[in-house]
Amino acid sequence: MAYKKILVAVDLTDEAEEVLQQAQETAKQNGAELSLLSVVKPINQVYAGFDVAALSADAAMIEQDAVRQANERLATLGKQFGVPATRCEVGRGSPSFEIREAAKKKGVDLIVIGTHGRHGLGLLLGSTANGVLHGAPCDVLTVRIGT
Numbered sequence: 053m054a055y056k057k058i059l060v061a062v063d064l065t066d067e068a069e070e071v072l073q074q075a076q077e078t079a080k081q082n083g084a085e086l087s088l089l090s091v092v093k094p095i096n097q098v099y100a101g102f103d104v105a106a107l108s109a110d111a112a113m114i115e116q117d118a119v120r121q122a123n124e125r126l127a128t129l130g131k132q133f134g135v136p137a138t139r140c141e142v143g144r145g146s147p148s149f150e151i152r153e154a155a156k157k158k159g160v161d162l163i164v165i166g167t168h169g170r171h172g173l174g175l176l177l178g179s180t181a182n183g184v185l186h187g188a189p190c191d192v193l194t195v196r197i198g199t
Contacts, residue, residue: 063180148184
């Protein structure tokens with residue numbers, strides 16, 4: 053199967069470049085276009101169980117700053133890997149849900165996502181990669197990073 057539209061979900065750590073390199077190579081082999089997505093979790097998901105309502109103004113500022121930083125980093129990665137700004141997007145919400153929804157909306161046929169290799173009894177995926185796999189509307193390529 054030849055892939056035509058590839059969604060690369062990155063978390064904007066330094067390891068994102070490893071995921072993007074693999075995605076770029078896959079895109080070249082298939083003549084596909086890349087789209088980039090990073091998802092910022094809402095502050096109430098990050099601090100579940102804490103009373104963030106008392107800090108709502110600060111929480112909103114922190115969230116806005118996180119989105120701004122994600123947009124800047126994603127734009128830099130897009131330029132570095134030749135992905136136009138129109139195909140670089142920062143979402144807000146649950147990463148696995150937002151990645152699956154973006155894949156549906158964009159009509160992609162492959163999602164590329166990084167996962168940290170775990171050793172021991174079985175190879176376990178990170179929670180985001182695992183969440184994307186369950187219910188993904190297309191093929192998913194996980195790139196083992198940091199090994």
